[in-house]
Amino acid sequence: MAEARLRVEAAGPHVSLQDAGRFGWMRYGVPASGPMDRFAHAAANLALGQPSGATAIEVSMGGLSLSCREGAVSIAVCGGGFTLDHDGTRRDGWAVLRLEPGQTLAIRAGTWGSWCYVAVAGDLVCERWLGRAATHAVSGFGGGRLVAGQDVIVRDAWVTQDREGAIPAPGPPTAPLRLSAVAGPQEALFAPGALDRLTGETFRVTSAFDRMGVRLDGPELPLRDALSIPSEPLLRGAVQVAGDGVASVLLADHQTTGGYPKIATLLSTETDRLAQARPGDTLRIALVDPEKAVALARVALAERRRSLDEIGKPRGSLAQRLVETNLISGVTDGREAAPEG
Amino acid sequence: MSDWPRFRAVADHGLLVSFGDEISDTVSAQVFALDRVLRETPPEGMTECIPAMVNLLIDFDPEVTDHAGVQQEVEGRLGHIEDAPVAGQDRVVEVCYDADFASDLARVAEATGLTPDQVIEAHLAGDYRVRMYGFAPGYAYMSGVPEAIRVPRKSAAVRDVPAGSVIIAGGQCLVTTLTMPTGWSVIGRSPTRILTDDTDHPFLFDVGDRVRFERVERRALNGRTDG
Helix, strand or coil: CCCEEEEEEECCCCCCCCCCCCCCHHHHHHCCCCCCCCHHHHHHHHHHHCCCCEEEEEEEECCEEEEEEEEEEEEEEEEECEECCCCCCCEEECCCEEECCCCCEECCCCCCCEEEEECCCCECCCEEEECCCCEEEECCEEECEEECCCEEEEEEEEEHHHHHCCCCCCCCEEEEEEEEECCCCCCCHHHCCHHHHHHHHEEEEEEEECCCCEEEEECCEEECCCCCCEEEEEECCEEECCCCCCCECCCCCCCEECCCCCCEECCCHHHHHHHCCCCCEEEEEEEEEEEHHHHHHHHHHHHHHHHHHHHHCCCHHHHHHHHHHHHHHHHHHHHHHHHHH | CCCCEEEEEEECCCEEECCCCCCHEEEEEEHHHHHHHHHHHCCCCCCEEEEEECEEEECCCCCCCHHHHHHHHHHHHCCCCCCCCCCEEEEEEEEEECHHHCHHHHHHHHHCCCCHHHHHHHHHHEEEEEEEECCCCCCCEEEECCCHHHHCCCCEEEEEEECCEEEEEECEEEEEECCEECCCEEECCCCCCCCCCCCCCEEEECCCCCCEEECCCHHCCCCCCCC
């Protein structure tokens, strides 16, 4: 195994290195950071046979162009509906492909999604903070942002032929996006009717959207009084409402404590889908009680594990896959197969 | 039965335990005490606990436990912590009050009717305690700013306040770790690193620690003189 060197030819804003996240430090003001879409990040790594939490590149809608300067390496691109230009060949994301010296890869926002992930077969070399590569955008701590002109070094890079090709991809989200949340903790501080508005009306994702969170456009959610609460801990998914009655949802780089009341908090299994929404997309929020929230999360986590297991299976060599494809088409489409057989 | 503590579910993976709705030493003492016992004997499935001004949030793995399970574990521990106040460690933070590091010292003096030297003396005399972290990594909110030098937050934040700035607002004091905007009053600069680079103890303070400020000359800043 050798080293691969990938030159960043162009990078949009908010393109950064992310591992699974820096967990356990919220008490010191440090959110987990990590991928905005945790499923897609894990999928990209597993599609290569890498550990699910390995360091990968998070690409924003601004896109990313890489050129391979040295060494060959397999890469996987997962997340949203981004499109790829692999050395002149256009293809969809959710794919494993190989970059060889002299080849280029351009990743662009496609039909849907705000974030996608480029995982590499090998060890992506980067700075770590508190033992983790996850980039906390505000401080720049962790692996950091990628900018044009920079080289990404992949140590012990390898090429995995039996994983090349398309990866099972989730479809685009429904419109409106439907998200589940648990009320509170401060729903009692809101004016009567605010919870009904939260669940009965449609919100729209605005362009005030970064790794810290996303501001929503929708019905005003007025507070009962102009009161403030003592700063209290916050979690990813919190729907907090500032004095102007406007709701924001906190995401990967959220502050760990804050004094704005939270009318609801999205389930942990919902924030990936919200993160993939684009400005202008609509969403509806449904409230569930805590018991139901845990039950829903368990179902979603089991489903997620099944999907990731599927993505993580090697698909075999090209020859094997051709044989499989023939067998399958032979079974499902016997009439066409017969004349040749 | 007292109204407190109160338990609130947060999403599918959090339990907020509140000991009051107003900040006080009594409430803080309860937060610190529960925090300590949770760190010593974490409930099954707890992934982390985050103490704040009047409450503490337990983050848990919803595949291992649920809100009711965590609440039961907390209630089981609450009975045993009443008579053991958390002392906290004593920490010293060095601060240089030279005018070029203390852009708001004169304004604080004017607002409080004191001289800049009296503001410095009052700040040094404060008995500070770390109540929580927040805003950004390593931002430790300390209570204990003496009444005489309490000033409200500015109406608008000032950009690019350098890391290491000692800032105050109301009864709270904080030493910044990043160059960030702030609406608090900047009264000095500290060479003391809150982000320590020590892998075993990457943050200088734990919530509950007591802090004393010690005045130093500008040469102690060792390069922390940007901005």
